Amino acid sequence: MKVAVCVKQIPDPADPGAIDPETKTLKRDVKLILDESDSYGVEMALQLVGEDGEVVLVSMVPNNERNGLNNALAMGADSAILVSDDALSGSDALSTAKVLAAAIQKTEPDLVLAATESSDGYTGTVPEQIAELLGLPSVTFAKEVTVVGESVAVKRQTEDGYDEVDCPLPALVSVTAGVVEPRYPSFKGIMAAKSKPVEQFSLGDLGIETTTVGWAGSRQEIVSIEPAPAREAGEIVEDEGDGHEKIVTFLQEMKVI
Numbered sequence: 001m002k003v004a005v006c007v008k009q010i011p012d013p014a015d016p017g018a019i020d021p022e023t024k025t026l027k028r029d030v031k032l033i034l035d036e037s038d039s040y041g042v043e044m045a046l047q048l049v050g051e052d053g054e055v056v057l058v059s060m061v062p063n064n065e066r067n068g069l070n071n072a073l074a075m076g077a078d079s080a081i082l083v084s085d086d087a088l089s090g091s092d093a094l095s096t097a098k099v100l101a102a103a104i105q106k107t108e109p110d111l112v113l114a115a116t117e118s119s120d121g122y123t124g125t126v127p128e129q130i131a132e133l134l135g136l137p138s139v140t141f142a143k144e145v146t147v148v149g150e151s152v153a154v155k156r157q158t159e160d161g162y163d164e165v166d167c168p169l170p171a172l173v174s175v176t177a178g179v180v181e182p183r184y185p186s187f188k189g190i191m192a193a194k195s196k197p198v199e200q201f202s203l204g205d206l207g208i209e210t211t212t213v214g215w216a217g218s219r220q221e222i223v224s225i226e227p228a229p230a231r232e233a234g235e236i237v238e239d240e241g242d243g244h245e246k247i248v249t250f251l252q253e254m255k256v257i
Contacts, residue, residue, distance in 0.1 A: 001053040005045045007042065009061055013119060031065075034071045038072070038118075039182040042057070045113050046075065046183075056107045058103045058104055058107070063086075065084075084200060093123045095218060112131075114126070116174045130172060140174050142155065142173045143175075152167060153165070
């Protein structure tokens with residue numbers, strides 16, 4: 001079985017770098033790392049294929065960055081496809097889906113895995129857009145994934161528990177954080193990653209016009225950026241025998257009860 005995993009390389013959340021004042025987006029000219037949410041998809045793929053299958057990573061960046069991709073290869077993935085082109089800068093969710101879908105078609109996988117959403121975008125729409133472009137059934141919010149014959153069985157997380165979903169392969173499944181415990185790359189894995197094949201494509205190689213992606217093709221715009229409001233101090237309830245009444249009153253004011 002061949003599993004393709006969408007992985008995004010993002011600025012380190014601990015030190016995200018500068019924001020371009022004109023575009024109001026993160027500058028991506030710094031060292032990028034593997035998005036933590038995608039590490040769950042990589043680990044899930046490795047567990048599903050075992051010793052007999054193949055895990056192919058698919059990633060896109062505007063500047064040939066491979067640091068985060070190398071980390072996923074060091075976890076145990078077999079190979080990778082990297083789409084890199086200066087025209088990708090400013091791509092919105094749909095443009096990203098178009099590029100990733102075209103790259104995934106090169107691999108002809110049995111199953112495509114993706115994170116529910118990226119840590120630097122949080123649109124949560126790219127996996128479903130990829131599935132639509134590829135004509136694949138899509139299952140979201142997977143907390144457990146099992147391949148049985150020619151189908152995939154998914155426990156799909158909901159507010160009330162989970163749904164049990166079965167769909168035929170090939171399919172696209174987006175997994176939630178915590179679906180598995182991602183492994184740490186070993187020294188052997190890090191060294192092996194240096195020799196694993198990484199096939200690089202430009203937009204032209206994928207038959208995608210530069211005017212349909214990046215700033216030229218984006219249909220989304222960030223209009224403003226605001227700092228997160230400072231956390232306000234909580235209210236302290238002094239219990240003088242009527243503490244329970246004060247708590248009930250507070251909860252009623254908050255419309256919790």
